Amino acid sequence: MARIKPKQLLIQSKTKKAPTRISYSTIVTWNLIVILVALSLYATYRHWHHRPMLETEMDLPRAEHVGRSEDSTKTSRPSYAVIDTAKGSITIEIYKDASADVVDRFVSLCKSNHFKGMPFRHVIKNFVIQGGDFDFNGAAQEWILKAKASGENALSPKHEAFMIGTTKNPNNKGFDLFITTAPIPDLNDKLVVFGQVINGQDIVQEIEEVDTDEHYQPKTPIGILNITLKQQALS
Template sequence: MAKRIILLLSFITLNVVAFSQQKNRYIKIETPQGWCVVKLYNETPVHRDNFIKLTKAGYFNKTTFNRILKNFVVQGGDQDSLYEKGKKLNPEQKWLPAELVPALFHHRGAVAMGRDDNPSQSSFSTQFYIVDGKTWTDDQLDMVEQKYHYHFTPEQRNVYRTVGGTPFLDGHYTVFGEIVKGMSLIDKITAVNVDKNGNPDNTVWMKVTVLSPGQTKAVLKN
């Protein structure tokens, strides 16, 4: 019995080590306003693999950033109308189980999946957003904690005070990546003219590609 337990613990340890040593995947998002590079988190494998699969299939290249709200988010992929209840989904469109990791939060530049108000907080597989947000004071963060029953670490508080983000979305939407190069793209996209609903006057198309390790090294080096 003791030998079985030791073998099981060894197996678990090896898997944890392998997971922690797994290299991150990176994708590049190009728009009329410029480009950015996003690191996909290994801690959210379902969302990571879904995004890579759709990217390789060229899915996002047929979509746009259709909802641009300065100081909040830049949203793209599919519009809300494509997954309203009662409508038939395309094969690529499905619900992903939430992967809510407390250490992955909505700081400026974070990339997360959209959803409706479903109780399981499942993500819609083809709609994502990039966080713009704003900076927050400790008093404001205290209010967010009280309202949403969420706790921010000292490190997260410091980021929200200095870098900014959308802390009220933490614990409710799956964050699966972050911009690691080209953060200025957020400012450029949020500078475009939009209507009262955040719909841009001119199409903000996107081209999304998966970078190879060599491409990643080169683009992050320059």
């Protein structure tokens, strides 16, 4: 076996490649890439992990939202209305659980001063006083005859005196106000009751005592000066 001379060994050692050194900037760059990839994977994991929860939260409250919306609407409705007349003021408690369409319409008409100057068109003693947009000569006579014929019946609270309601006639564009002055057995068949007089019953009775003609129309005009909405009853 031939021996390699020292001079040749020196030449071979010079021709061998030295190990490649990784620069500091390359190390930093790769570290940043690794960190960014890790953060991206973590963000993707969190997104897909929480997505079902978010979708559930977005879908489930819909029914609750409707309920809350209705509750908030009820809460925002005024609780009382004050009817000013030439005889004095009548305070009504508005039933928030009554027909929403009727209550909302009544409130809207009050805000637009619809009832300002509206006359009481019919006054029937021991029955009702009526103010509104329609002519109820025939209906009023029919009511009073039926009321007299019915006699004493067992009545629910909604049939008591001093209730306020409007006629069940969705085809008409106007709005009637009826205040009962005596219990009416078949009241729910005639009116949508949406409130009760809590102050000023004596004023209702004074209006009830005015002179009327054979059609139950007051001989001396008397009507509503204005209706004011309140959140709290006047003391």
